[in-house]
Amino acid sequence: MKILIDADMVVFKACSTIETPINWYGDLWTLHADASEAKGIVDDYVQTLIDKVLNHYETEGDYEIIMCFSDKENFRKVLYPLYKANRIGKRKPSGYYGVMNWCKENFTCEQIPTLEADDVIGILATKYPDSIIASGDKDFKTIPARFYDFSRGEFYEITAEQAQYWHLYQTLVGDTSDNYKGCPKCGDVTARKLLDENNSWDTVVKAYAKQGLSEADALLQARIARILHVEDYDFKKKKPILWRPKND
Numbered sequence: 001m002k003i004l005i006d007a008d009m010v011v012f013k014a015c016s017t018i019e020t021p022i023n024w025y026g027d028l029w030t031l032h033a034d035a036s037e038a039k040g041i042v043d044d045y046v047q048t049l050i051d052k053v054l055n056h057y058e059t060e061g062d063y064e065i066i067m068c069f070s071d072k073e074n075f076r077k078v079l080y081p082l083y084k085a086n087r088i089g090k091r092k093p094s095g096y097y098g099v100m101n102w103c104k105e106n107f108t109c110e111q112i113p114t115l116e117a118d119d120v121i122g123i124l125a126t127k128y129p130d131s132i133i134a135s136g137d138k139d140f141k142t143i144p145a146r147f148y149d150f151s152r153g154e155f156y157e158i159t160a161e162q163a164q165y166w167h168l169y170q171t172l173v174g175d176t177s178d179n180y181k182g183c184p185k186c187g188d189v190t191a192r193k194l195l196d197e198n199n200s201w202d203t204v205v206k207a208y209a210k211q212g213l214s215e216a217d218a219l220l221q222a223r224i225a226r227i228l229h230v231e232d233y234d235f236k237k238k239k240p241i242l243w244r245p246k247n248d
Helices: 007-018 035-056 075-079 096-106 117-127 138-142 160-173 188-197 201-210 215-225
Strands: 002-006 020-025 028-032 064-068 132-135 146-149 154-157
Touching (some): 002 007, 002 035, 007 035, 007 064, 007 117, 035 064, 035 096, 035 132, 035 146, 064 117, 117 132, 117 138, 160 188, 160 215, 188 201, 201 215
Parallel strands (some): 002 064, 132 146
Antiparallel strands (some): 020 028, 146 154
16 A cells, blocks of 8 residues: 655645744844754654554555655646746745755655646556545545545545546636636536536536637646546656547
């Protein structure tokens, strides 16, 4: 069994916790961060995650921990330059990259050029079906796998049919936190109603057409929304395979 950890989130939380503002005198302030404290937090947190996962699934056999990180480059920004443009100027907490490098020296880690940690996790989880994903990110419902949501303390499993549903749902509603818009005038209620009636790509295309948009517009949003599965990555060419509906 492989335990796939969203290391971006774990390291970010640890470094944010130890970041301390210091007032030296008057108006002079700096941020202080002791990376050794963050490393200790990461180490303890990873062990806690492992214990919870192993206890929940009553696993006593061998397991492997894989810490998954995002690359600095992102293929989605090439497809859609506005992707995550709302985060420009937002910084990582002090010590983040130092702690990330420490993780690479002390854990088994995966980081794939131009991919986000979500994609790395999605590829590994669909390549190794016995995997458990440990993350606090709600967007993982588009991957058929077993999950531990450490932000909410919840275990759950997503089937292949459910993963398709949530991918099409995300294509319709978009994601304001990642700055892609989805289909205009299609919120949560509308998307659920449409997909509950017919969970298919044709439903998505018709919803976009109703707003005067083309299938190409829908396909772009679907590619942005898609967390990569193993079939979405060319290991020889080392680049993503852009998603297309299966009837194409």
